[in-house]
Amino acid sequence: xxxxxxxxxxxxxxxxxxxxxxxxxxxxxxxxxxxxxxxxxxxxxxxxxxxxxxxxxxxxxxxxxxxxxxxxxxxxxxxxxxxxxxxxxxxxxxxxxxxxxxxxxxxxxxxxxxxxxxxxxxxxxxxxxxxxxxxxxxxxxxxxxxxxxxxxxxxxxxxxxxxxxxxxxxxxxxxxxxxxxxxxxxxxxxxxxxxxxxxxxxxxxxxxxxxxxxxxxxxxxxxxxxxxxxxxxxxxxxxxxxxxxxxxxxxxxxxxxxxxxxxxxxxxxxxxxxxxxxxxxxxxxxxxxxxxxxxxxxxxxxxxxxxxxxxxxxxxxxxxxxxxxxxxxxxxxxxxxxxxxxxxxxxxxxxxxxxxxxxxxxxxxxxxxxxxxxxxxxxxxxxxxxxxxxxxxxxxxxxxxxxxxxxxxxxxxxxxxxxxxxxxxxxxxxxxxxxxxxxxxxxxxxxxxxxxxxxxxxxxxxxxxxxxxxxxxxxxxxxxxxxxxxxxxxxxxxxxxxxxxxxxxxxxxxxxxxxxxxxxxxxxxx
Amino acid sequence: xxxxxxxxxxxxxxxxxxxxxxxxxxxxxxxxxxxxxxxxxxxxxxxxxxxxxxxxxxxxxxxxxxxxxxxxxxxxxxxxxxxxxxxxxxxxxxxxxxxxxxxxxxxxxxxxxxxxxxxxxxxxxxxxxxxxxxxxxxxxxxxxxxxxxxxxxxxxxxxxxxxxxxxxxxxxxxxxxxxxxxxxxxxxxxxxxxxxxxxxxxxxxxxxxxxxxxxxxxxxxxxxxxxxxxxxxxxxxxxxxxxxxxxxxxxxxxxxxxxxxxxxxxxxxxxxxxxxxxxxxxxxxxxxxxxxxxxxxxxxxxxxxxxxxxxxxxxxxxxxxxxxxxxxxxxxxxxx
Numbered sequence: 107x108x109x110x111x112x113x114x115x116x117x118x119x120x121x122x123x124x125x126x127x128x129x130x131x132x133x134x135x136x137x138x139x140x141x142x143x144x145x146x147x148x149x150x151x152x153x154x155x156x157x158x159x160x161x162x163x164x165x166x167x168x169x170x171x172x173x174x175x176x177x178x179x180x181x182x183x184x185x186x187x188x189x190x191x192x193x194x195x196x197x198x199x200x201x202x203x204x205x206x207x208x209x210x211x212x213x214x215x216x217x218x219x220x221x222x223x224x225x226x227x228x229x230x231x232x233x234x235x236x237x238x239x240x241x242x243x244x245x246x247x248x249x250x251x252x253x254x255x256x257x258x259x260x261x262x263x264x265x266x267x268x269x270x271x272x273x274x275x276x277x278x279x280x281x282x283x284x285x286x287x288x289x290x291x292x293x294x295x296x297x298x299x300x301x302x303x304x305x306x307x308x309x310x311x312x313x314x315x316x317x318x319x320x321x322x323x324x325x326x327x328x329x330x331x332x333x334x335x336x337x338x339x340x341x342x343x344x345x346x347x348x349x350x351x352x353x354x355x356x357x358x359x360x361x362x363x364x365x366x367x368x369x370x371x372x373x374x375x376x377x378x379x380x381x382x383x384x385x386x387x388x389x390x391x392x393x394x395x396x397x398x399x400x401x402x403x404x405x406x407x408x409x410x411x412x413x414x415x416x417x418x419x420x421x422x423x424x425x426x427x428x429x430x431x432x433x434x435x436x437x438x439x440x441x442x443x444x445x446x447x448x449x450x451x452x453x454x455x456x457x458x459x460x461x462x463x464x465x466x467x468x469x470x471x472x473x474x475x476x477x478x479x480x481x482x483x484x485x486x487x488x489x490x491x492x493x494x495x496x497x498x499x500x501x502x503x504x505x506x507x508x509x510x511x512x513x514x515x516x517x518x519x520x521x522x523x524x525x526x527x528x529x530x531x532x533x534x535x536x537x538x539x540x541x542x543x544x545x546x547x548x549x550x551x552x553x554x555x556x557x558x559x560x561x562x563x564x565x566x567x568x569x570x571x572x573x574x575x576x577x578x579x580x581x582x583x584x585x586x587x588x589x590x591x592x593x594x595x596x597x598x599x600x601x602x603x604x605x606x607x608x609x610x611x612x613x614x615x616x617x618x619x620x621x622x623x624x625x626x627x628x629x630x631x632x
Numbered sequence: 633x634x635x636x637x638x639x640x641x642x643x644x645x646x647x648x649x650x651x652x653x654x655x656x657x658x659x660x661x662x663x664x665x666x667x668x669x670x671x672x673x674x675x676x677x678x679x680x681x682x683x684x685x686x687x688x689x690x691x692x693x694x695x696x697x698x699x700x701x702x703x704x705x706x707x708x709x710x711x712x713x714x715x716x717x718x719x720x721x722x723x724x725x726x727x728x729x730x731x732x733x734x735x736x737x738x739x740x741x742x743x744x745x746x747x748x749x750x751x752x753x754x755x756x757x758x759x760x761x762x763x764x765x766x767x768x769x770x771x772x773x774x775x776x777x778x779x780x781x782x783x784x785x786x787x788x789x790x791x792x793x794x795x796x797x798x799x800x801x802x803x804x805x806x807x808x809x810x811x812x813x814x815x816x817x818x819x820x821x822x823x824x825x826x827x828x829x830x831x832x833x834x835x836x837x838x839x840x841x842x843x844x845x846x847x848x849x850x851x852x853x854x855x856x857x858x859x860x861x862x863x864x865x866x867x868x869x870x871x872x873x874x875x876x877x878x879x880x881x882x883x884x885x886x887x888x889x890x891x892x893x894x895x896x897x898x899x900x901x902x903x904x905x906x907x908x909x910x911x912x913x914x915x916x917x918x919x920x921x922x923x924x925x926x927x928x929x930x931x932x933x934x935x936x937x938x939x940x941x942x943x944x945x946x947x948x949x950x951x952x953x954x955x956x957x958x959x960x961x962x963x964x965x966x967x968x
Contacts, residue, residue: 230671233678312918313918315805339916343914346916349789349797353795355795510663510665511663512664513672
């Protein structure tokens with residue numbers, strides 16, 4: 107009897123124990139104020155605190171209802187109207203209304219907005235995705251209107267079909283206006299609050315150590331989240347993070363070096379987790395440098411590099427190469443006619459000879475001094491490409507310099523001759539991949555006179571695609587863009603890589619988003 | 633004595649100005665534009681210009697330096713370029729963690745290094761002597777990063793005896809409010825045995841990692857200082873008087889041998905305050921070292937400048953204390 111009572115007590119105790127999910131963060135959040143930062147960890151934490159107007163289906167870039175239950179554009183494509191979910195409350199008890207949405211958007215968009223309390227804040231992402239701040243000639247947004255208590259309308263200067271996808275990006279979590287006004291400059295900092303409608307609410311942020319979030323008991327998605335608490339523990343060093351995961355100090359983490367995959371698979375307590383690829387690592391060929399002004403030379407290079415072997419060697423199952431500039435999750439916008447250049451050194455050599463370089467030439471190939479998800483070991487990958495190129499007579503000189511100079515000098519005329527770089531998408535629309543690289547002018551490549559390059563045909567195509575209100579036509583235009591960029595071979599896509607994540611076996615329900623961060627509301631801990 | 637102390641304190645000013653100049657110039661020597669480094673691969677020219685303006689990078693070099701110096705002298709260490717949090721606040725919050733770790737590492741070095749050094753000297757050429765000298769050679773040459781990870785994998789991952797990093801377990805860290813930031817002290821003040829125990833367990837591996845190099849150095853210094861003193865006449869006299877060997881060594885020899893040892897302990901402690909960057913990074917120790925590391929990684933100039941400055945200041949102050957302690961230990965040294 108005594109034993110039974112004891113057992114019952116223990117069971118009760120276990121049942122009452124708080125379920126805490128510990129996430130190994132690879133760095134410190136910069137700010138928990140939405141719209142103000144772009145770093146991965148800040149967004150990851152924000153994703154738990156805030157909801158966005160539109161959300162993405164788990165594990166994909168497909169749109170689904172978020173704080174808005176429905177949205178539609180005007181027939182001319184120049185305005186977007188969102189109907190808000192009713193009865194949703196922020197963590198501080200205030201209600202989510204169209205006014206609150208307007209308040210948030212105007213803060214991001216208008217540099218003179220009085221609620222932009224911190225003069226030092228950057229708010230750099232809004233102009234990047236929406237053409238400029240209020241008053242800038244390129245600003246796509248013209249006005250935010252409150253139609254009624256639960257309806258908000260965005261009036262645009264031109265059709266922008268990707269608008270719902272762009273506003274769904276994790277940067278744009280809707281925050282409580284009351285909390286922002288109350289906290290002033292402290293909002294989103296370690297000494298202030300961060301108040302959204304999301305599955306978890308902020309309890310404490312101790313810089314350098316951890317951010318503690320607690321279940322939002324009034325979350326509008328009934329039955330979620332599944333755990334009581336989420337703790338982001340800051341562990342910068344990848345080896346230390348893996349050790350913490352093995353020891354059980356943390357439950358799950360991101361940003362595991364691909365070389366550790368085998369180690370993960372061998373550990374009985376751990377599972378590797380693959381994030382769907384949403385990036386591209388490419389080799390840019392600058393046509394202002396003599397041999398590359400000839401498209402045949404660029405195509406020869408695309409043919410001479412054994413991309414399949416390189417991806418197999420450096421990424422294994424963590425990468426694919428398919429000739430498309432956009433990642434596989436954007437299949438709908440990819441042309442079925444585009445297949446990767448076949449690896450064919452003979453043909454490449456013939457093409458070079460045709461272009462007037464039967465004995466090849468000498469070129470500089472710049473590799474990045476830092477590791478990025480799309481190129482985890484840039485130097486070794488550059489060496490592999492150089493070896494392939496030497497087989498068709500191109501003598502490659504490998505070059506690098508410090509990261510800041512690298513980024514800067516590549517786009518200072520005359521720019522680097524050939525260099526490695528990549529891109530990770532912000533939201534699930536091809537515009538976000540094509541425009542920064544190929545819209546007119548392309549700021550990091552130059553024509554022979556040293557002016558920034560513009561391939562007019564491609565530029566016009568992209569402008570048309572970006573503003574086309576007809577979904578089918580838009581799809582077709584982007585497929586054309588896929589074909590055109592492939593034949594131009596100005597940036598040769600080498601890889602779409604899958605970031606490697608890891609969890610302990612007792613964690614279930616984690617579906618990583620291709621976009622880099624996802625809500626933890628569905629995760630359970632046994 | 634007082635005028636000596638006063639003069640030494642006054643002498644600190646040119647030293648500190650020199651340090652600010654060095655810190656400033658070193659950061660200028662790093663190639664590349666910090667604004668570009670902060671914004672990364674996607675910064676547009678307009679964003680770059682705005683950030684340069686904000687960071688004051690558009691102004692002439694001497695103006696930048698004078699601005700930096702002026703703000704330092706007024707106690708304003710600037711705000712982090714990345715998080716826009718005042719650097720001084722962050723340093724204030726983090727220094728107890730670094731201090732506690734440095735103190736623990738010094739304790740490891742002193743508690744082991746001095747006795748082993750004495751024993752090695754007394755039993756010169758014995759097995760113990762050879763062993764301790766070889767080990768200390770290994771100790772000074774071991775890369776801190778490698779040693780730290782080795783200890784983590786052995787004691788935390790494989791044996792599960794100790795935690796992998798941080799200052800407290802996740803749950804205790806949520807529940808416990810530190811008062812001063814010195815966790816050992818705070819847990820005692822709050823009468824929280826569980827916190828004290830947890831904090832000690834977290835402190836052990838980083839302290840061992842950080843303490844290894846000073847431990848090795850201290851063992852060697854103690855041994856050679858002791859050897860020198862043991863060959864002096866007064867030791868022979870003491871022995872001739874028929875004093876027990878224990879008394880000769882601990883009372884007569886040790887006191888004189890300790891002088892260079894104190895210097896080294898002081899210097900090492902100063903070094904530890906700043907040299908904890910690697911150890912703090914491996915063990916996710918939220919101190920000044922990991923803060924500076926993060927600052928370097930992000931090209932966050934105000935953070936690196938202020939961080940290095942504070943560490944240099946601590947180093948200079950510890951040196952001052954060492955000098956002053958000489959007067960107490962050795963009456964032959966006179967200050968005028």
